[in-house]
Amino acid sequence: MLAExxxxxxxxxxxxxxxxxxxxxxxxxxxxxxxxxxxxxxSDNREHILKALAEAAGRTDIILITGGLGPTKxxxxxxxxxxxxxxxxxxNDEALENVERIFKKYNRPLLETNRKQAEVPTNCEVILNExxxxxxxxxxxxxxxxxxxxGVPFEMKYMMEERVIPKLKGIFxxxxxxxxxxxTAGEGESFLAEKIADIEDSLPDDIKxxxxxxxxQVRLRLSAYGNDEISLKVKTxxxxxxxxxRVKHAVIAEDDIPIEKAILNFMAEKNLTLSTAESCTxxxxxxxxxxxxxxxxVFLGGAVSYSYELKESMxxxxxxxxxxxxxxxxxxxxxxxxxxxxxxxxxYAIAVTGIAGPGGGTPDKPVGxxxxxxxxxxxxxxxxxxxxxxxxxxxxxxAVAAFFMLNTLLNESIN
Amino acid sequence: MLAExxxxxxxxxxxxxxxxxxxxxxxxxxxxxxxxxxxxxxSDNREHILKALAEAAGRTDIILITGGLGPTKxxxxxxxxxxxxxxxxxxNDEALENVERIFKKYNRPLLETNRKQAEVPTNCEVILNExxxxxxxxxxxxxxxxxxxxGVPFEMKYMMEERVIPKLKGIFxxxxxxxxxxxTAGEGESFLAEKIADIEDSLPDDIKxxxxxxxxQVRLRLSAYGNDEISLKVKTxxxxxxxxxRVKHAVIAEDDIPIEKAILNFMAEKNLTLSTAESCTxxxxxxxxxxxxxxxxVFLGGAVSYSYELKESMxxxxxxxxxxxxxxxxxxxxxxxxxxxxxxxxxYAIAVTGIAGPGGGTPDKPVGxxxxxxxxxxxxxxxxxxxxxxxxxxxxxxAVAAFFMLNTLLNESIN
Numbered sequence: 001m002l003a004e005x006x007x008x009x010x011x012x013x014x015x016x017x018x019x020x021x022x023x024x025x026x027x028x029x030x031x032x033x034x035x036x037x038x039x040x041x042x043s044d045n046r047e048h049i050l051k052a053l054a055e056a057a058g059r060t061d062i063i064l065i066t067g068g069l070g071p072t073k074x075x076x077x078x079x080x081x082x083x084x085x086x087x088x089x090x091x092n093d094e095a096l097e098n099v100e101r102i103f104k105k106y107n108r109p110l111l112e113t114n115r116k117q118a119e120v121p122t123n124c125e126v127i128l129n130e131x132x133x134x135x136x137x138x139x140x141x142x143x144x145x146x147x148x149x150x151g152v153p154f155e156m157k158y159m160m161e162e163r164v165i166p167k168l169k170g171i172f173x174x175x176x177x178x179x180x181x182x183x184t185a186g187e188g189e190s191f192l193a194e195k196i197a198d199i200e201d202s203l204p205d206d207i208k209x210x211x212x213x214x215x216x217q218v219r220l221r222l223s224a225y226g227n228d229e230i231s232l233k234v235k236t237x238x239x240x241x242x243x244x245x246r247v248k249h250a251v252i253a254e255d256d257i258p259i260e261k262a263i264l265n266f267m268a269e270k271n272l273t274l275s276t277a278e279s280c281t282x283x284x285x286x287x288x289x290x291x292x293x294x295x296x297x298v299f300l301g302g303a304v305s306y307s308y309e310l311k312e313s314m315x316x317x318x319x320x321x322x323x324x325x326x327x328x329x330x331x332x333x334x335x336x337x338x339x340x341x342x343x344x345x346x347x348y349a350i351a352v353t354g355i356a357g358p359g360g361g362t363p364d365k366p367v368g369x370x371x372x373x374x375x376x377x378x379x380x381x382x383x384x385x386x387x388x389x390x391x392x393x394x395x396x397x398x399a400v401a402a403f404f405m406l407n408t409l410l411n412e413s414i415n
Numbered sequence: 416m417l418a419e420x421x422x423x424x425x426x427x428x429x430x431x432x433x434x435x436x437x438x439x440x441x442x443x444x445x446x447x448x449x450x451x452x453x454x455x456x457x458s459d460n461r462e463h464i465l466k467a468l469a470e471a472a473g474r475t476d477i478i479l480i481t482g483g484l485g486p487t488k489x490x491x492x493x494x495x496x497x498x499x500x501x502x503x504x505x506x507n508d509e510a511l512e513n514v515e516r517i518f519k520k521y522n523r524p525l526l527e528t529n530r531k532q533a534e535v536p537t538n539c540e541v542i543l544n545e546x547x548x549x550x551x552x553x554x555x556x557x558x559x560x561x562x563x564x565x566g567v568p569f570e571m572k573y574m575m576e577e578r579v580i581p582k583l584k585g586i587f588x589x590x591x592x593x594x595x596x597x598x599t600a601g602e603g604e605s606f607l608a609e610k611i612a613d614i615e616d617s618l619p620d621d622i623k624x625x626x627x628x629x630x631x632q633v634r635l636r637l638s639a640y641g642n643d644e645i646s647l648k649v650k651t652x653x654x655x656x657x658x659x660x661r662v663k664h665a666v667i668a669e670d671d672i673p674i675e676k677a678i679l680n681f682m683a684e685k686n687l688t689l690s691t692a693e694s695c696t697x698x699x700x701x702x703x704x705x706x707x708x709x710x711x712x713v714f715l716g717g718a719v720s721y722s723y724e725l726k727e728s729m730x731x732x733x734x735x736x737x738x739x740x741x742x743x744x745x746x747x748x749x750x751x752x753x754x755x756x757x758x759x760x761x762x763y764a765i766a767v768t769g770i771a772g773p774g775g776g777t778p779d780k781p782v783g784x785x786x787x788x789x790x791x792x793x794x795x796x797x798x799x800x801x802x803x804x805x806x807x808x809x810x811x812x813x814a815v816a817a818f819f820m821l822n823t824l825l826n827e828s829i830n
Contacts, residue, residue, distance in 0.1 A: 011627050013451040014594070015442025016636065016671070020433050022456070027430025036428040037463070039456035041437070044625075048452075055470070072608045072626045111609045131803070133605075152628065154808055179429070190548075193487045194526045210459075211487045212426050213567065221431065256431070276719070282705025283691075283698035286719040290697025293773050293806055301725040304691070304701040306716040310759060314718070314729060344725060358708050388546075391708055393569055 001172050003029055003062035005039045006052050008077050009151055012041045012067075021066050021153055028160060033174035034062065044068055049080045057144050062168065067151030069134035071113040078137075081148060082121040085141055089119040095126050095135040102133055124148075127163045131155045136163065145171070175225065178232040180240045181256035182220040184247060185404045189213045192220065192247055199242050207236060215393065216400040217252075217259060252407055259403045260288045266410060267298045267348070274406075275344035276302030277315050277336040277351035279327065280370060285350065285399050300346050305336070315339030315351075328353050328365050330382055337373035337380060348409070350374045350402045354385075356394045370398045374405040381409050416587050418444055418477035420454045421467050423492050424566055427456045427482075436481050436568055443575060448589035449477065459483055464495045472559050477583065482566030484549035486528040493552075496563060497536040500556055504534040510541050510550040517548050539563075542578045546570045551578065560586070590640065593647040595655045596671035597635040599662060600819045604628045607635065607662055614657050622651060630808065631815040632667075632674060667822055674818045675703045681825060682713045682763070689821075690759035691717030692730050692751040692766035694742065695785060700765065700814050715761050720751070730754030730766075743768050743780050749797055752788035763824070765789045765817045769800075771809045785813045789820040796824050 005025055011017045019041060026036045037060050042052045049068075056063045068077030082089050096118035103110045117133045120126055127136030127147070132155040139146040147164055149156045168174075184192065189211050193200070200209050206226055212219040222240055224232040244251050253262035267274060276285050276299075283304045289295050303314040308327060311317040316339040317332055325331040337351035354370025361367035368387040373380060385401055387394045420440055426432045434456060441451045452475050457467045464483075471478045483492030497504050511533035518525045532548045535541055542551030542562070547570040554561040562579055564571045583589075599607065604626050608615070615624050621641055627634040637655055639647040659666050668677035682689060691700050691714075698719045704710050718729040723742060726732040731754040732747055740746040752766035769785025776782035783802040788795060800816055802809045 010623075010625055010638075011636075012438065013441055013454065014445045014638070015438040015440070015451075016596075016627060016634070017629070018433060018435050018438040019454075023427065023430040023433040025430070026428055030429045036430075037458070038467075039428065039434075039454075041454035043452070052453075070626060070628070071605045074623065074625050108603070108606070111605055113608055114605050154630075154803070154805060157805075181431075188523070190486045190526050190529050191523070193528055208425075208489065210425055210489045211485060212431060213485070214432070219431070221426075223425075223429070275725075278698075278701075281702075282710070282714075283693075283701025283717070283719065284705070286693075286698025287696075287702045290699070290719070290721065290771075291807060291810065295697070296721050299697075299721055301719045301721040301729070302698070303718060303729070304698065304705070304716045306705065306711050306714055310690075310716040313758065314716070343728065356705075388569070390569060392706060395706065 001034045001062065001174055002037045002060040003034050003064060004037050004056040004060040006056055006063060006065045007039070007041045007151065008044060008049060008065060008068035010043050010074070013043050021151065021156055024153070024157065025064060025160060028165060030177060032165060032169060033177050034168065035177070044074050044076055046076060046080050046083070049077065050084055053084050061144055063144060063146045065146065065148040066156055069148065069150045071117050071133070077148060078120065081137070081139070085121055085123050085139060087122045090122050092118050092120045092126050092135065094128070095120060098128060098135065099133045127159050129155055129159060131158050138167070176227055176229045176232055178224045178229065178236050179256070180222045180236045182240060182244060182251055183217065183253040183255070183257065183259065183262060184220065184250040185217045185252050185259060185400065187218070187247065187250040189218050192218055192250070196243050196246050199239065199246065203239060204235070207239060215397050216404065219256065221256070258288070259400060259407070261292050263403055263407055263410070264289065264292055264295055264298050268294070270414065272298065272348060273300050273346040274298050275300045275340045275346035275349045277340040277349065278302060278304050279306060279311070279352060280354035280356040281352050281395050281398050282306060284395050285352070285402055288399060300344055302340065302344065311336065314343070316343060326365070328355055328369055328371060330371060330384070333371035333373045334380060334382055337375040341375055341377065348374065348376050348406065350406050352398050352402050354394065354398060356391045357389055358391060368394055370394065370401070372398065372401050372405055374402065374409045376409065376413055379409065379413065381405055416449045416477065416589055417452045417475040418449050418479060419452055419471035419475040421471055421478060421480045422454070422456045422566065423459060423464060423480060423483035425458050428458050436566065436571055439568070439572065440479060440575060443580060445592060447580060447584060448592050449583065450592070459489050459491055461491060461495050464492065465499055468499050476559055478559060478561045480561065480563040481571055484563065484565045486532050486548070492563060493535065496552070496554070496561070500536055500538050500554065502537045505537050507533050507535045507541050507550065509543070510535060513543060513550065514548045542574050544570055544574060546573050553582070591642055591644045591647055593639045593644065593651050594671070595637045595651045597655060597659060597666060598632065598668040598670070598672065598674065598677065599635065599665040600632045600667050600674060600815065602633070602662065602665040604633050607633055607665070611658050611661050614654065614661065618654060619650070622654060630812050631819065634671065673703070674815060674822070676707050678818055678822055678825070679704065679707055679710055679713050683709070685829065687713065687763060688715050688761040689713050690715045690755045690761035690764045692755040692764065693717060693719050694721060694726070694767060695769035695771040696767050696810050696813050697721060699810050700767065700817055703814060715759055717755065717759065726751065729758070731758060741780070743770055743784055743786060745786060745797055745799070748786035748788045749795060752790040752795060756790055756792065763789065763791050763821065765821050767813050767817050769809065769813060771806045772804055773806060783809055785809065785816070787813065787817050787820055789817065789824045791824065791828055794824065794828065796820050
């Protein structure tokens with residue numbers, strides 16, 4: 001079963017927002033055996049929307065549309081859909097009740113523009129929007145399904161999970177897609193490809209291998225297509241185990257999870273706790289950890305010690321160390337990680353200090369110079385990295401390096 | 416001048432990665448007066464890529480392609496482009512030198528798959544990839560420009576900034592697009608639309624207004640299209656000032672910048688410092704601040720105090736307070752924010768504590784209950800919020816609420 005996602009809105013085309021909706025939708029649909037053939041972002045323009053709808057209907061059976069349902073004048077999705085289907089707009093009682101309910105909840109006066117949000121094309125089935133005023137709309141037209149949803153992520157997500165996916169599963173006899181992802185770090189894409197070339201060559205036609213590189217990490221994804229979940233799984237896992245065996249020094253997790261989640265899972269299982277001492281990453285490492293539900297079992301907290309003073313007061317870094325060696329040094333990162341272990345009373349700690357840039361570099365310590373440490377009561381690993389000139393990349397790479405180093409220390413200490 | 420962006424790669428279509436490249440490219444191109452007509456994500460599939468290229472060439476003059484240039488077997492962009500143009504692949508000396516240079520730099524053996532990366536279609540002009548082994552490619556074909564770049568963001572970004580955009584500016588006589596964005600918070604899209612309806616109705620045909628809502632914030636964007644930058648700017652700013660005057664209680668910034676950057680700019684100008692005490696946001700607020708270059712002028716650092724113990728030791732929250740009122744309470748957030756001011760010696764501090772979910776809720780304090788505080792030496796603002804059930808949204812909304820509260824306190828204290 002093939003689907004296309006059409007996102008409507010100039011804000012994506014002028015780059016003001018990143019389209020995170022499509023990836024989320026694609027992942028959910030894929031999981032149910034609906035393959036996304038294409039994702040198209042088009043402007044708030046009548047002709048362009050009409051053309052995109054027709055093109056999508058020529059390629060796929062299910063067309064999912066997000067965006068352009070707001071109460072304002074630049075939102076034209078609804079009336080363009082009505083035109084596409086050759087029908088009128090009518091006020092829908094259920095949608096109006098929902099608009100009234102939401103305005104009552106937030107104690108706001110109902111405006112004429114809000115009432116208009118309850119108008120829908122006559123041929124649609126309304127999808128209730130629990131979290132907002134714009135109704136979702138389901139259309140069956142000429143053998144295809146069209147689903148229009150708001151672009152606000154949490155409104156769309158609720159509709160997808162609670163209404164759209166269950167309904168699609170009820171209507172279509174969906175095929176099975178089985179994905180197996182192996183997360184690796186510390187080796188490049190070409191190295192991995194060369195190492196497993198013969199395994200890749202031996203893959204049957206219904207299993208595909210993809211390399212998904214991302215700063216310091218490569219995910220290897222096997223995807224199998226068929227009808228019988230159990231046999232697909234058995235076959236795919238067999239090839240996955242061959243790959244894991246071949247490159248096991250680089251394997252972090254046998255799941256499609258981020259590196260920090262793999263670490264959290266492992267540490268939770270072993271009842272270990274973690275704290276952090278962050279300078280150049282400025283809270284990013286903590287944020288990566290705490291975005292995962294249940295992280296509080298492992299992660300106690302940490303210091304974001306941007307200034308010299310906070311490195312001293314929160315982590316006990318010695319004033320002499322900072323002045324003698326500088327904040328970006330072996331000595332400072334060592335005192336930071338050991339200070340975190342001591343002050344925050346965790347089993348493991350990671351610390352980072354560096355020059356994220358773009359300013360602050362010196363000939364000795366150019367932008368991108370970063371010291372990373374991981375420690376437990378028995379051992380401290382410390383390493384210097386020289387990344388590039390881009391601030392956000394340096395922050396991201398530092399975080400990956402810190403997690404990779406912690407993973408190494410955990411493996412050395414526990415296995 | 417119209418362009419289309421085609422991203423190639425199954426990883427986007429199965430939702431494994433979010434396409435951040437397109438938004439970045441769109442923003443850069445728009446700034447130069449190149450409008451993006453459509454963004455299409457297609458699979459690593461020969462027929463599909465050929466069709467997408469032909470469709471894009473039917474719509475636009477410039478076709479920018481990212482992805483599918485890696486050394487592995489699933490990367491078929493290059494040979495498909497050669498087929499599209501009806502040419503062969505040849506080894507390019509300049510590209511090979513670059514591959515060799517990079518492998519030498521990282522001290523890795525050069526593999527056959529890497530040499531193959533230096534092969535390009537005979538009709539292309541190589542775009543040097545300073546940051547990776549896959550060459551970019553520029554094609555002039557049948558009156559259209561095709562540009563193929565790697566999907567790795569920092570490789571693509573360097574090529575765009577250093578090679579592609581300068582070359583496009585040299586070739587085309589580009590029109591002017593002037594954007595003016597007003598960042599608002601604390602009021603909904605419909606409220607704003609109703610308030611400024613008459614201004615919106617009076618806009619001339621060459622100025623468009625868009626509403627860009629995002630959890631707790633709405634950006635109002637005026638876009639003007641024409642040839643003369645100065646007159647476009649004057650005209651657009653005139654309408655912008657009318658809008659700002661009308662809804663000024665909600666205006667955070669007269670620029671297209673995130674809320675935390677508006678605050679950093681304001682505080683830097685006034686020589687004020689800030690610290691944070693984060694529980695449920697787990698470092699996200701610090702991360703938002705520190706992703707901006709120069710944030711260290713204002714932001715001293717903060718505590719990520721996930722556990723009770725760290726709330727006590729880092730922030731001086733009293734043990735009795737935690738046990739009597741709970742970690743998610745008026746009393747705790749008050750002690751957190753005042754502890755941050757005292758311990759971190761900043762002029763201003765923000766503190767948050769709440770239940771991000773999905774677990775941890777109680778009938779009294781359901782998931783989504785969050786206390787937020789902002790303080791300076793003279794005043795402490797404290798407010799309780801009841802957000803929803805989704806962890807990441809609760810983290811995001813809490814951060815926006817904290818920045819909005821800090822902005823309010825700054826306005827009350829300084830203006």
